[in-house]
Amino acid sequence: MGLLDLDETARQHFARIHRAALVLCGNPWDADDLAQETFLVLSRQGSSFQGRSSLYTWLYGILLNLDRRQRRRFGMRRRKLRVLWDNQPADVGTTPGADAAAEVSEWKKSLWARVAKLPDGQRQALVLRFSEGLRYEEIAEVLECPLGTVKSRIFHGLAGLRRILEEEGEDARQLPAYPGEDLSHAV
Amino acid sequence: MRFDPRLIQPDDAPLRNDGELDLPDDLAALAGQLADDAAHLSACYPADRNPQVALAAELADSAERLKRRAWRPSALAVGAGLASLAALVLTVSLSLRDSDPVDAQSVASPDSLATTVSPVAAETMSTSLPALAPTTLSLGELSGPEMEALFDLLQRDPQRTSSIAF
Numbered sequence: 488m489g490l491l492d493l494d495e496t497a498r499q500h501f502a503r504i505h506r507a508a509l510v511l512c513g514n515p516w517d518a519d520d521l522a523q524e525t526f527l528v529l530s531r532q533g534s535s536f537q538g539r540s541s542l543y544t545w546l547y548g549i550l551l552n553l554d555r556r557q558r559r560r561f562g563m564r565r566r567k568l569r570v571l572w573d574n575q576p577a578d579v580g581t582t583p584g585a586d587a588a589a590e591v592s593e594w595k596k597s598l599w600a601r602v603a604k605l606p607d608g609q610r611q612a613l614v615l616r617f618s619e620g621l622r623y624e625e626i627a628e629v630l631e632c633p634l635g636t637v638k639s640r641i642f643h644g645l646a647g648l649r650r651i652l653e654e655e656g657e658d659a660r661q662l663p664a665y666p667g668e669d670l671s672h673a674v
Numbered sequence: 675m676r677f678d679p680r681l682i683q684p685d686d687a688p689l690r691n692d693g694e695l696d697l698p699d700d701l702a703a704l705a706g707q708l709a710d711d712a713a714h715l716s717a718c719y720p721a722d723r724n725p726q727v728a729l730a731a732e733l734a735d736s737a738e739r740l741k742r743r744a745w746r747p748s749a750l751a752v753g754a755g756l757a758s759l760a761a762l763v764l765t766v767s768l769s770l771r772d773s774d775p776v777d778a779q780s781v782a783s784p785d786s787l788a789t790t791v792s793p794v795a796a797e798t799m800s801t802s803l804p805a806l807a808p809t810t811l812s813l814g815e816l817s818g819p820e821m822e823a824l825f826d827l828l829q830r831d832p833q834r835t836s837s838i839a840f
Contacts, residue, residue, distance in 0.1 A: 497727035505721030510712050515719035522721065523730055530731035593718050597711035598704065617705055618712035635686065638695055642687030645701040652704075 493530050500543050501526070503619060504550055510599050510618045511554050511610075513590030521557070525550045540628050547619070547629045551611050558607075601651045602644070608632075609644030616641055769815045 504525050509518035528549045529536075536545055594600055602613055608630070615626045626637045688696040697705065813821060 493727055493731060497725045501725045501727070502716075502721040502723075506712065506716040509715055509719055518719070519722070523725070523727065526725070526727040527731050527734055530727070530735075591719070593715055597715060598708050599711055599715070602708070613708060617708035620709075638687045638689065642695055642697070642701075645697065645704050648704055649700060 493526065493533075496529065496542065497526050500546055503543065504546055507547065507550060507614055507619055508554070509594075510614055511550075511603075513594040513600065513603070515591065517557075521550065521553055524553055528553070541625070544621070544625050544629050547615060547621075548631075551629065555607060598648065601648055601655075604651055605644055605647050609640045609647060612637055612640040613644045613648075766815065766817065766820070769812070770820070 501522060505518055505522040508521040508525075509515060512518050512521060525546055529546065536542065590600065599618075602610055605613070611630060612626055615621045615629060616623075621629070623634055623637050627634045630637065630640075690696045816824065
């Protein structure tokens, strides 16, 4: 992919990829990195895009793969640190560990922080549907699964989210809402 | 444990006639809240309007090229080091084999072993055997432990004439 093409593609799609990354990571710094990395992958593997799907669905696929890889890496590091942490005397651990994720408070207060506890498939389906407003067919393309599976993941993802909220002892209706934004595409 | 069917979730989600998900009110409210939260987050932390993605890609490519270029000389140095080490080991082992007359005798050809010797000749041979052929050994080719071993051998066998020339 040429230099101009890449810049033009980024101008068209960077904002939506960044938004999805922000919802997935929980902080704008990691979201910036993840979005940039998505376009770096595009610059290297752009020739393999065959145009059978939309470019942005292809970009979402790259983003989700990168996010999954990052989470796996983060999880492994956290497990290693946990072993070290458990071997330390209890009174030493007064400050948060190096594995503590840096999420912004807006994200922590939002429902997306609870969505992060769901299994990968459900989490990704919810992001693509309710943050990005993709159609079920497009989500099926990104996640490379049948349409019925997408609907099932969305339904069970929402049900799982409700269960998490019930366990936390709060009701979805009590969470802060942000009215005035046009979100008719999402529901 | 008694089988609890509630543990298994049905695979199919409830659908309306038009194929859309038939969400109960509470789940629909959650879906709406998710969309609101995403929009709010993206309004709080908007993306860069002019991301320099092409420049970043160029930088990443050049960094990778530099890394590859930096690896080449070090790989060559490691290869050269290994080759010289192998040559050194070979030289030392060859010189040790040449300097050990007992070993050289023990590796006699099968033909020489097969020759028959008369008892008288064997007696005279046995008396003249201790006179070993003088060997010259370059100390410069020996490593520390090898030199130590050589001095041990010389101490153990003082009758053997030895001289060190510089």
